[in-house]
Amino acid sequence: MPITARTMRPRRTAGTIFLAGAVVLALSACGVTSAKNTEAAVGGPIENLQVMIPNAPGSGYDVTGRAAVKVMDDLDLATGTEVTNLAGAGGTVGLARTLTETGNANFLLMMGLGVVGAAYTNEGDAKVADATPIAGLIEEAGAIFVAADSPYQTIDDLVTAWKADPSTFAVGGGSSPGGPDHLLPMQLADAVGIDPTAVNYVAYDGGGELLPAILGGKLQFGASGYGEFLEQVKSGDLRVLAVTSEERVPVIDAPTLTEEGIDLVFTNWRGLLAAPGLTDAEIARLVDAVTAMHDSPEWKQVLEDNSWTDAFITGDDFSTFLTEQDTRVADVLKTLGLV
C-alpha cells in the first residue's frame, strides 16, 4: 500500500529526501531508533510520514504537532517521520502547500482555528475545505492575562477602564487578525458592549513575543490560550483575570467569564488535515493511525502535561466541525463589523 502511494505522488524533491536522510542518518548514527515494538496499526506503520507545521518552532501548532508525532513514533504507528515547519501568513502558506500535495497519502498538516481564520481573512485561494479532514485533537480555552503590577484585579475593573476609552486601551494577542487571540478580545468587547471596531488590537507573532509586552506593562491586557503562560502565572509574574472555558480550569485560580456575568465561552482547537485527492482506504489508514495515537496512555499524558482538553473527532464529524468553524469565523468577523 505505501509503495503504490509513493509512486502516485509527485516526485520527491532533493531537499525532502535530504532532510529525511539527515534524520535517518542521525538516528542510526546514534543507535537510538525508536525500537519499542508495541502493537502496530493494521497494515503496519506509516512509513516516511511527513507532518507539516504551519508555524515557527515553539508555537502552539508546533508543540501539539511534535507531541503527536512523538507518540506516533513511540507506538510505531509511523516510522521515519519528518516534521517540517513552514510558517507564514497565519498558517495559510502551510495550508496552500498542503493543497499542492494532491494524492500524497503520507502527509499531514497540523492546523486549528487560527488557520481557519487566517485562510478567511487573507482571501487567498487556499481553503481549509479543499484539504482532507483527518481528526480534531485538542481544545484549549483562552484567558485574559495582566502583569502582576497591573491595576486591574478583576475582570470588572478591566472592563470598566476599557469601556471608558477603548481606542487608547492597548490589547494584545499572539495571532494575526482572524486567529483565536484576535477573535477572543473582539468577542469579549462585543459581549461587554464595546464596539469591536474601536478595539485597539496589537498583533504579536506568537506567545513568545506577546509575553514580554504583557510583563513589561506595554499592554493593558493580553489574550492567549490559558496553557501558554502557566509557569509565569504560577510564579506570580502574570495574573489571570478570567478564563474563557465553560468550567473553571483546575490549574488556574481564576473565574470563568460566565461566572463574572459576561456571556462568552471561547475555545481554540487544533487538529490534523491531509492532502486532497486521497482514496477512502488511504484516509482510513491515516484516521486509524491517529485514532490509535489518541487512544494511547502516552497521549493522555501529553494532554495532562500541557493542560489541553481532549476534543477528539474524526471523519465526517470533523468535516462538519470544520465547516461550522469556517462559518463561525466569518460570522464573528462580519457581525463585529471587522471585515
Add this chain to the structure above:
Amino acid sequence: MENLTLLMEGFGNALTLQNLLFALIGVLLGTAVGVLPGIGPAMTVALLLPLTYALDVTGALIMFAGIYYGGMYGGSTTSILLNTPGESSSVVTALEGNKMAKAGRGSQALATAAIGSFVAGTLATIALVFVAPFVVAIAIGLGAPSYFAMMVFAFVAVSTVLGSSRIRGLASLFIGLTIGLVGLDVTTGQPRLTFGQPLLSGGIDVVVIAVALFAVGEALWIAAHLRHGTPPTIPVGVPWMGKDDWKRSWKPWLRGTVIGFPFGAIPAGGAEIPTFLSYVTEKKLSKHPEQFGHGAIEGVAGPEAANNASAAGTLVPLLTLGLPTTATAAVMIAAFNQYGIPPGPLLFQTHPVLVWTLIASLFIGNTLLLALNLPLAPLWAKLLRIPRPYLYAGILFFATLGAYAADMQAFNIVLLLLLGALGYMARRFGFPVLPIIVGAILGPEMERQLRRALQISAGDPAALLSEPLAVVVYTVIVVFLVVPPVIKALRRRFGRGAGPTDGPPEEEFDAFGTQTSDGSARVIRAVRPSRRGK
C-alpha cells in the same frame, strides 16, 4: 558565590565519560547538520531533538547543548568557504570570511570564527551565571519605542557600508527595503508586492536573499568571465593563525561578545543586528579599514563572536522567565517540556540541579566544539582547492539546496535565480550587495516596531520617546551625526596649519579608497592636501 557552588555541582553531574560522549555526539551532529545551508540552528535543534529523548535527563541536556552550539557554529563554515550563509546570523561572516578564503586564508577565517565563538560563548555563559536576573529586569522594561530607536541606530550605522558611491549604496539599500516589503502586512493582513502569488505572502526568506546575492550572483559573474580563461585554483596558505591574526582578533572577539550578549537577552534582539553592528564597529575601529571588503580578519572575528554571545544571551530570558526570544529558544522550551521541566520563572528554584547541569553542559559543549573544529579548519579550507568550475557547481548545488530547505518550496529556487541575477547585475554595475541585505533584514523589523509603538499609543508619536533607552539611543545618534561635521568645520576654520598629518575627511577617502587597492588609496591620500590647497 552560591551560584558558583551550584555551577560546580552542575559540572559534577555533567562530567562523566558517558556524558562527554553524548556531548561529543551532539557537537558532531549539530555541526554536521548546521553546516548545511538553509538549515539554521532552530531547524538543526528541532531535527536532532528526538535523539535526546532516549537518554536520561542529564545526558539529554548535555547532548542538547552540544547540538545547540554545534548548530550555531556550523552555519559560519559555509559562509566562509562557499559564500553561502546557512542562516541570517552568519550573513555578515560571509562578507570578509569568504574574501579571506579566496585569498588562501580560509583556515585563518575558520579558526578565528571557531575561537571567537568559543570565547564569546564562554564569556556570555559566565555572564548568564552572574547577571541573568539584573539583565532580565532591564530587558522586560524595553518595548517597541526602544526597539525602534535601536533600528534607527542600525540604519545610521549602515551609512558606513554603503561603499564607494553614496548614490549606488543608497539605491542598493532601497532595493533591499523594497524586497523586505514583500508579503502580508503584519498589522492589517494586506498583501504587499505579492503579485497575486500566495507563496510570496510569507515574505522572502533572508537566507534565500543572502545566498542568491552572494553565491549565485558570484557564480554567474565567474561564469560570465570564463571566456577570458579559467580562473586559477584558489591558493591554500598556511593552516594556522599567525601572530598578527591573533593580535587583530582578540579585541573583536571581546567587543563582539559585549555587543552580542545584550541583544540576545532582550526580547526582540536576535542575532542579525548585533553581527551587523559588530562588523560596522570593527570597520570603524580597525587600523586596516582599507582591508574591509578584501578579507579583514576583524570582520570575521567580531560578528562570529557577536553571533555566539547573542545565542548564549537568549538563555537569559529563557531560563529566568520562560520566555523564548528566538525560534531556537522556542524549540528549547519544547525540549525542556519533553524532559518534564516546564521552563518558567520558577525554574531556578524548582529544578536548580538541572538548570546548573545545563549551564555546565553549555561550557562543556562549547569547549568540545572548539576542540573539534580548530583541527578541522585547515581540512575544510582545502575544500577550496577544487578547480573553480567544479567548486562553483558545488556552490550552486548547495545554494539551491539551502534555498529549498529554508522553506521547502520549489518556488524559492525561482526566487533564488531571480535574486541571483540581481546580484550579478549589482556586481556588473558596481552596486554594493550588503546594503540590499541590510535593508531586507532591518526594514520589516523597523516597520513592525514603529507601527507597534504607535498602535499601543493610539497614534501619538510622543510615545517614541517614552522609554529611557530610546532617548539615550537617539541622543547617541544625534551625537554621531552632528559631532563629526562640527569638528570637521572647526578644524577647517582653525586647524589649517595642521598640514599633512590632518589627512582627508573619511568619506572622501572612502569614496576613492574602497574600490582601489591598498596602494592607490595611499596615493590619493597623498594627493588630497594639495588639491585642497587650490
